[in-house]
Amino acid sequence: MVNYQRRLDRTFAALVDPTRRAILAQLERKDSASVGELAEPFAIKLPAVMKHLSVLADAGLITRTKSGRTVTVRLRPQPMREAMAWLSRYERFWAGSLDRLADYAERQEAESQKKGA
Amino acid sequence: MTSLTLVRRIKARPSVVFDAVTTAEGIAQWWGPDAGPVLIAEADPRKGGRYRVRFRLLDGTEHECSGEYLDVVRPERVVMSWRWLGGQEDPNESRVEIALRPVAEGTEITLTHSRLDDETRRSHEEGWTGALNKLEALFAAGEAA
Numbered sequence: 001m002v003n004y005q006r007r008l009d010r011t012f013a014a015l016v017d018p019t020r021r022a023i024l025a026q027l028e029r030k031d032s033a034s035v036g037e038l039a040e041p042f043a044i045k046l047p048a049v050m051k052h053l054s055v056l057a058d059a060g061l062i063t064r065t066k067s068g069r070t071v072t073v074r075l076r077p078q079p080m081r082e083a084m085a086w087l088s089r090y091e092r093f094w095a096g097s098l099d100r101l102a103d104y105a106e107r108q109e110a111e112s113q114k115k116g117a
Numbered sequence: 118m119t120s121l122t123l124v125r126r127i128k129a130r131p132s133v134v135f136d137a138v139t140t141a142e143g144i145a146q147w148w149g150p151d152a153g154p155v156l157i158a159e160a161d162p163r164k165g166g167r168y169r170v171r172f173r174l175l176d177g178t179e180h181e182c183s184g185e186y187l188d189v190v191r192p193e194r195v196v197m198s199w200r201w202l203g204g205q206e207d208p209n210e211s212r213v214e215i216a217l218r219p220v221a222e223g224t225e226i227t228l229t230h231s232r233l234d235d236e237t238r239r240s241h242e243e244g245w246t247g248a249l250n251k252l253e254a255l256f257a258a259g260e261a262a
Contacts, residue, residue: 005209090121090230096150098228102127104146105137109129109223 007060008086011079014059019044020052024061027075035071120231127224131217134224135192138215144170151175162189168197184210193217199230209233 014020023038030037039049053073056062060079065072127134137143139162145155149172156179157171169183181202188196196214211232218225 087121087233090233091123093150094121094123094228094230097148098123098125098226100147100149101134101137101226102125104143105127105129105134105224108137109133112133 004082007079008083010059011061011083014055014061015080015083017052017055019049020056023049023052023056024075027062027073032072032074035073038073120229120233122227122229124225124227126220126222127226129223131192131219131224134217134226135195139189139191139195144168148172149174149180157181162186162195164189171202184213187212 015024019042022041026038026041027033035046035049035053038053039046042049053062053064057064061076063074063076065074129137137147139160141158141160144160145158148155148158148170151174153172153174155170155172157169159170160166160168162168164186166186166189167183168186169181171179171181173179182199183202184198184200186195186197188194194214194216196212199211199213200209209232211230214229214231216227216229218227
């Protein structure tokens with residue numbers, strides 16, 4: 001459970017940066033990309049992009065394979081899936097609770113209107 | 118910052134919704150994601166007061182959360198800390214804010230469950246909700262692959 005929590009923390013920390021999310025979005029559109037291709041849309045230097053890629057790789061969100069002088073980057077969706085599942089548990093909790101709250105409050109309101117009339 | 122925001126409109130006055138949200142009697146009627154029962158509901162809705170709710174899901178599992186009221190302004194706003202008992206789901210303390218706004222048909226309720234994890238709390242406060250849509254798309258793409 002502690003490892004799971006740490007993994008989630010790493011995933012969320014990696015995802016909180018807009019450049020890193022943009023990199024992931026690029027990888028979502030293509031099957032794979034070279035580091036150069038990934039760096040192209042950004043106004044930042046290659047070493048900065050490499051740094052972002054390291055954070056994403058440490059979080060397990062991408063894989064890097066080296067073949068000759070080219071590093072190919074691919075998306076690895078598993079940690080994202082875990083993070084989404086975790087967040088959606090809270091969403092389910094509150095969506096269901098708020099539905100019930102609305103029903104109850106509306107009944108209370110209808111009753112107080114009846115009493116007032 | 119990892120947070121979750123839900124907005125709903127309810128056909129009842131803010132004062133009625135507020136009491137449903139903050140009294141033990143009210144909480145017992147709605148707390149929990151499915152039709153399973155609330156087993157314990159305790160609430161002392163004033164700044165520094167505490168609440169505790171234990172509920173059972175339809176799958177038979179029981180869960181308990183509790184915390185402190187950090188701010189209570191009837192009938193506008195209640196802020197509370199949140200922690201699961203046993204830490205099975207999540208050992209961190211998080212924060213729930215419920216804001217009520219009068220609208221023509223009754224009340225608009227905005228619920229924000231925030232500080233859902235420590236690491237991102239320390240990071241800058243990047244809006245998470247917009248990112249979520251993107252993530253969901255990404256997630257779906259990963260699923261399809």
